[in-house]
Amino acid sequence: MSPAYQTLISATALREQLDGSPAPLLLDVGFDLADTEAGERAHAQGHLPDAHYLHLDRDLSGAKTDAQGRFRGRHPLPERERLAERLAGLGLSTGRQVVCYDAQGGMYAARAWWLLRWLGHAAVAVLDGGRQAWHAEGGALEGGAPAAPAPGDFRAAPPLVPMLDADALQARLGQLRLIDARAPERFRGEVEPLDSQAGHIPGASNRLFKLNLQEDGRFKPAEQLRQEFEALLPPFPAGQVVHQCGSGVTACHNLLAMEHAGLLGSQLYPGSWSEWSADPLRPLAKA
Template identity: 60%
Template sequence: MTDVLALPLPLIEAAALRERLAAGAPTVVIDTSFDLADPAAGERSYREGHLPGAHYLHLDRDLADHAPAADGRFRGRHPLPTREAFAATLSRLGIGAASPIVVCDRQGGMFAARAWWMLRWLGHREVAVLDGGVPAWLAGGGALDAAMPTPSAAAPYVLGAALTPTLDAAALQAALGRVRLIDARAAERFRGDVEPLDPVAGHIPGALNRPFKDNLDAQGRFLAPEALRAAFAPLLAGRPPAEVVHQCGSGVTACHNLLAMEAAGLGGSALYPGSWSEWCADPARPVARG
C-alpha cells in the first residue's frame, strides 16, 4: 500500500497527489503558471481554475525582485529576492518550513522548477514538482476549482541552511574552465543565431547547451531517471554534480535542468541566478557564439 504521508521527491505523479489529497495528508499546493509574453496570463488562468486549494505565486512579483543592486548594477531579468523576503511571502500564505509542498504550472515545469529551487534555497526539504503539471492533473481525471484559498495562520517562516548553492557573475568568471557550465536556453539562442530578449546574442565562453525542453517527453512529463542520467552524462564528462553550474537567460529555466539532474540522482549543482541577461549586460565580460 502506498504511503501517502511520504511526499515523493523531487517529482510527484498526478495520481499520487490525488491519493494524497483524498487521504487528507498535509499538503500545500502552489500554482506558478506564467507566460513571459503575457505576464498576466498565468494568474488569469489560475483564477479561472486551479488544483483544489492551490495558492498562486507570480514569477515577477513573488519569485523575483526587480530592484537593482545597492550599487545600481543590473542583476538580470529575474533576479532573486532575498531569502528573507521570499520567506515572508510564504508566511503570508500560511506556509511554514515543515509544510509538505507540491508546485505545479501549465508549462511543463518551466516555472514550477524555479519555485522548487527557491524553496530548497530556503532550506525547505519537503517540496516536489507535479510531473506534467496542470495538464497531467486534468488528463488523470482531476478537477479544477476557482475558489480562492484562505491562508492559514502560521508562524514566521524559519530559514534553514540552503540546500542548493549559488554563485555570482564574478565568481563564475573566475571559475570558467574549472566548472562545467550548462546553459538551458534553446539551441538557436545559445549559438547566438537569434536573441529575442537580451541586448547581446551568444553564450558564456565554455558553456554547454542543454535546452530544458529536452528533459520532457511528448506529454510534457519528465523523462525517466535513467534517460535523464544518460542525457546529462556527456555534459558532465565524469565530473561530479558539485562541479556543475547551471544558467539560462534569466535564472528561471536553468532550475528545470537542476530539477532534472535531481530526479536523475545527480543533485548538488549550483545556479548562476543572473544568467545570460546579467552576464551580457557588462561589456567587459567575454561572449562566445556558434
C-alpha cells in the first residue's frame, strides 16, 4: 500500500485499501478499564473483517514492577521483542499497513499506534471514528476468530518516537512543556479514583484527550487541532513537549492529534501519573 497512512485513515479509505494486496493488518484493541474482558467479548461478537484482537493488559502493556521491584505504572510499556513477535505472528511484515481501531473514541487505538511506531513501524494508522464510523459507512462485521495468518517477517527496529522516564522528566521540570490528558477534576486533584495520590506533575497543562474529537467521534480537522494545541502553550516547540495521563494510554491520543496536525516530535512519559504519584518523593501540584 503506498503511500502509507501514518496517523488517521477514514472508514471509506480503509474499505478501498482492504481490496488491495496485501490488505492492511487490522487490530481491534477495544477495551474497558472497568471490565477488562469486555473488549474481547465484543470482538468475538463482531469485528472488522479479518481483524485480530490485542488486549491492553496482556499484549499492549508489560510488568508493573521492574527487576528492582519498583512500580512502573498501571500500563507500562511491554517488552519490545515480545510485542514484535506477537505482531509477526499475526502476519505483520515490514512495511505492511496496520490499522488500529476501537469503539472508545480511539483512546486505546492511539496506544497501539504509538507502540507500533515505538517498534519502528511507520505504516500504522488509527481508524478515524473507530468501529462506529465503519458501521456508519456500511462496513460489514464478522464474528468468531479470523483464520490463522501466515507469520510475517516483522522485527523490532529503532523507535520512530521519543520517550523519557520519570527521572529524566523530573530533572527537566520547568524546561519541558508537559500536557496531561486526564479529566480536569483529576488533574486539579479534586478526585483520584485510580492512583496513589491526587494532583498533577508540577508545570503540566491539562488537555482532556476527548477534546480532540468531534461530536461524531472522529478527530477534528488537522488545522483546528493545530490551532488548539498552539493556543495551549505558546510558543509551542513540539520537540520539547511531553505527553502523560494516568497510565500512558490516553496520552497517546493527544500525541496522535498533534502528529496529525503536523506538530511533530513530542515525547511520551509512559509511566505517567500512576508511576509518578506512587513515589512520595516526587513533587506534585493541585488546582
